[in-house]
Amino acid sequence: MKPFRLLLPLLMLFCGTVSAQLNLSGLSQTDASSGIKEALSKGLTTAVLNLNKTDGFFKTIYKVLLPPEAQKIETTLRKVGMGKLVDDAILSINRGAEKAVGSAAPIFGKAIREITLTDALGLIKGGNNSITQFFRNKTQQSLIDVFTPVVKSSLDSTSATKYYTDLVTAYNKLPTTMKKLNPDLTSHVVGKSVDALFDQISNEEVNIRSNPAARGTDLLKKIFGGN
Secondary structure (H helix, E strand, O other): OOOOOOOOOHHHHHOOOHHHHOOOOOOOHHHHHHHHHHHHHHHHHHHHHHHOOOOOOOOOOOOOOOOHHHHHHHHHHHHOOOHHHHHHHHHHHHHHHHHHHHHHHHHHHHHHHOOOHHHHHHHHHOOOOHHHHHHHHHHHHHHHHHHHHHHHHHHHHOOHHHHHHHHHHHHHHOOOOOOOOOOOHHHHHHHHHHHHHHHHHHHHHHHHHOOOOOOOOHHHHHHHOOO
16 A cells, blocks of 8 residues: 655644744745645644555454444344355455545645645644644545545455445345345445544644654754754
8 A cells, every 4th residue: 555755743733832832933934834734744644544554444443334224234144144244345345445545645635735824824723623624624525526436446346345245135135134225335435434534633633732742854843843
């Protein structure tokens, strides 16, 4: 899975109180804006890379289960000894989500490039969740639009579509099934992937705002202080 060279801690962005740390005197607006964008890029990359890897979803709190409408399918099939089919479907669904979330990189990159100095300074001065909300408002629909075909392709390539189809078919063929079901798997995985991504960004933001330790470049040290 392809890492993007963007970003590790939004760290430098959200360090302590703004008045104590921000040092824009002597900097051009271009330098100030560039430094802030650099910090944003590093943090967003961390959030994405935490998910865009094997078991980034499957063995974490973000594990994608079957759609709520399909819970009855899972329960019924496990009762009749078809748990392996369910497990294969869930594993493949999570592999699809892990693969798809990497496509967030260019969307976040575009959002960062479009940030104005006024935006950037407002984000620094904002509350603990201001970065997350800014990017959710600016990118959520684009993420859904981009994720949908990627998730569908990923689900196909990881055999999740096949396993899920087999699962639904097996359930619908049971003599006890009175109402046939076929929940939309792609939209379910897209929604879970987007939610997981923003939760990771939120975690990074909280961590960075409370941790002033990682100001790596000279430009960031000039803006945020060298300590």
